[in-house]
Amino acid sequence: MAVVTVERKPLTFLERTYLPNIAAGLATTFKRMVQPVETLEYPEQRPAIPAGYRGVPTLVYDPNGREKCVSCQLCEFVCPPKAIRITPGEIAHDDANAHVEKRPEEFKIDMLRCIYCGLCQEVCPEEAIWLQNQYSMTGYTREEMVNDKKRLYELGGTLPDTHFKWDKKKAAEEAAAHGGAHH
Amino acid sequence: MFDFYFELPLLVRLLLQGTVVILVLFPLAAACSMAERKISAWIQGRPGPNRTKPPLAGFLAPLGLVASIPVLGTLLQKLGIFQLAADGGKFTFKEDPVPGHVNKFYFILAPIASMIPALSTVAFVPFGAYFDAAGELVPVALANVDVGLLAVFALGSLGVYSLILAGWASNSKYPFLGGVRASAQLISYELSMTLSVLPVFLWVNAPGGQGTLSLFDVVQSQSQPGFWGGTWYVMTMPVSAFIFLIALFAETNRQPFDMPESEADLVGGFHTEYGAFKWSLFFVAEYAHMIVGSGIFCLLFLGGWNPLPWVPLATVIDWLGFLPFAAHPLFVGLLSITLFLGKVGFFIFFFMWVRWTLPRFRYDQVMTLGWKKLLPLSIANLIVYALGIAWLQTR
Numbered sequence: 061m062a063v064v065t066v067e068r069k070p071l072t073f074l075e076r077t078y079l080p081n082i083a084a085g086l087a088t089t090f091k092r093m094v095q096p097v098e099t100l101e102y103p104e105q106r107p108a109i110p111a112g113y114r115g116v117p118t119l120v121y122d123p124n125g126r127e128k129c130v131s132c133q134l135c136e137f138v139c140p141p142k143a144i145r146i147t148p149g150e151i152a153h154d155d156a157n158a159h160v161e162k163r164p165e166e167f168k169i170d171m172l173r174c175i176y177c178g179l180c181q182e183v184c185p186e187e188a189i190w191l192q193n194q195y196s197m198t199g200y201t202r203e204e205m206v207n208d209k210k211r212l213y214e215l216g217g218t219l220p221d222t223h224f225k226w227d228k229k230k231a232a233e234e235a236a237a238h239g240g241a242h243h
Numbered sequence: 244m245f246d247f248y249f250e251l252p253l254l255v256r257l258l259l260q261g262t263v264v265i266l267v268l269f270p271l272a273a274a275c276s277m278a279e280r281k282i283s284a285w286i287q288g289r290p291g292p293n294r295t296k297p298p299l300a301g302f303l304a305p306l307g308l309v310a311s312i313p314v315l316g317t318l319l320q321k322l323g324i325f326q327l328a329a330d331g332g333k334f335t336f337k338e339d340p341v342p343g344h345v346n347k348f349y350f351i352l353a354p355i356a357s358m359i360p361a362l363s364t365v366a367f368v369p370f371g372a373y374f375d376a377a378g379e380l381v382p383v384a385l386a387n388v389d390v391g392l393l394a395v396f397a398l399g400s401l402g403v404y405s406l407i408l409a410g411w412a413s414n415s416k417y418p419f420l421g422g423v424r425a426s427a428q429l430i431s432y433e434l435s436m437t438l439s440v441l442p443v444f445l446w447v448n449a450p451g452g453q454g455t456l457s458l459f460d461v462v463q464s465q466s467q468p469g470f471w472g473g474t475w476y477v478m479t480m481p482v483s484a485f486i487f488l489i490a491l492f493a494e495t496n497r498q499p500f501d502m503p504e505s506e507a508d509l510v511g512g513f514h515t516e517y518g519a520f521k522w523s524l525f526f527v528a529e530y531a532h533m534i535v536g537s538g539i540f541c542l543l544f545l546g547g548w549n550p551l552p553w554v555p556l557a558t559v560i561d562w563l564g565f566l567p568f569a570a571h572p573l574f575v576g577l578l579s580i581t582l583f584l585g586k587v588g589f590f591i592f593f594f595m596w597v598r599w600t601l602p603r604f605r606y607d608q609v610m611t612l613g614w615k616k617l618l619p620l621s622i623a624n625l626i627v628y629a630l631g632i633a634w635l636q637t638r
Contacts, residue, residue: 082600085601086596086597086600089286089596089599089600090596092285092286092288093282093285095288097285097289097290098289099288099290101290
């Protein structure tokens with residue numbers, strides 16, 4: 061490449077005294093001073109959480125109040141830091157959701173191990189585990205930092221569902237049983 | 244009440260006056276640290292310290308009571324006033340370790356030595372004035388002496404000894420370098436500073452008059468009737484004022500001249516080994532120097548307690564004649580002190596404003612600026628004004 065020598069303009073006398081630039085700098089800092097502050101005063105003012113934020117992992121109910129987790133343990137197996145421990149349990153026969161067959165008896169996420177990678181949410185076939193908006197976890201003991209099933213559902217709440225997979229399945233089964241009787 | 248006061252023995256009165264001035268200056272200097280934090284914060288787009296609130300229980304209950312006044316308490320909290328009190332408490336009561344490798348005697352002497360010139364220079368600064376029974380303007384000052392400015396310079400430059408002492412007694416390299424820089428910087432800028440104020444005193448000491456270096460007389464000469472009598476010296480001698488201001492920045496070790504501290508290359512400079520109360524003494528001294536230095540700038544170049552150029556204090560008192568107490572010495576004194584402190588406050592603000600505008604000079608740049616630029620400029624300024632004043636005053 062050709063070398064282009066750029067003539068450097070000699071500084072004028074005023075420029076060499078720095079004074080105009082100092083005055084301009086003072087004007088800039090003064091303008092900054094009368095502008096409103098940028099700081100969020102944290103505990104009172106909370107930042108707006110953008111959509112798709114990966115906060116603390118939680119368990120959710122579907123709109124009918126059924127716990128979505130079927131304790132397939134995929135999240136437990138995929139979890140890179142092994143933060144999740146699930147004790148699977150059976151749903152009693154007389155339960156309204158007996159056709160789902162399984163639910164977690166206990167579900168523990170150790171937030172001291174969790175790396176917020178979101179793999180559990182990605183792998184979940186039931187859309188039962190979600191990384192939601194909560195970004196601040198504190199506790200005085202290690203035990204406090206382990207979220208058990210109760211706490212996970214408290215944090216998770218209910219999320220809208222478009223599939224109602226198990227209701228459809230139940231309806232289909234019932235229809236099939238019905239139709240079978242007719243044939 | 245006044246009679247009672249004036250009947251006290253002179254020594255008691257002087258002691259009382261001195262105590263009052265120190266009791267005002269010391270917290271004022273401490274309050275500057277909070278002003279510094281708030282102004283830094285505002286310039287950086289932050290709110291600054293605004294959380295501290297004393298509890299309504301225990302020995303802090305009186306402060307807590309103030310904090311719970313509806314509007315005022317919140318305002319004070321937002322301005323960080325209680326943080327200031329907490330800082331003071333912290334600096335007083337926290338552990339004050341003395342490193343093992345220091346020279347203990349001088350290490351402890353240094354912060355004390357820094358306070359002495361810082362608090363004693365204020366004695367020679369007239370900070371207000373009132374009219375006595377004969378209608379003469381009398382300065383409010385601890386010592387209105389004829390050598391005023393000389394005494395301030397003489398005492399003020401002693402302040403650097405504490406920095407050198409601290410740097411040397413700390414017995415480690417960064418404080419030592421800080422102390423060396425402090426002394427080099429003082430010598431470089433003291434010259435220009437002294438030369439820059441000479442034109443003012445050449446003008447004030449007109450032939451035939453009594454020779455004086457009194458700061459009060461400088462203000463008096465800026466509050467005379469007529470166009471030239473009422474101008475402030477910052478207008479007639481802008482170069483002097485400019486050099487004095489720059490030298491003031493250097494003398495008080497403020498950015499962009501804070502070579503002795505220079506935390507980027509010297510950790511903390513002369514105060515690297517200091518902590519707790521001793522450290523805070525250095526800073527109160529620095530702020531006290533700033534206050535006194537700004538005060539002297541205002542007296543020399545900005546007409547002292549005169550509110551505006553061509554509007555001396557006496558005119559303002561005439562305008563306020565409709566107030567029944569307008570001519571009362573107490574009112575006039577308080578008014579003049581307020582006007583003076585307002586100007587000083589602006590300069591304190593200016594110091595902090597410049598701090599967040601200009602980057603620190605490199606050490607060789609400081610020396611070049613001092614010796615190769617400011618000193619020749621102040622000598623040229625002196626010669627030009629000496630010739631001009633000689634021509635004007637002997638016409």
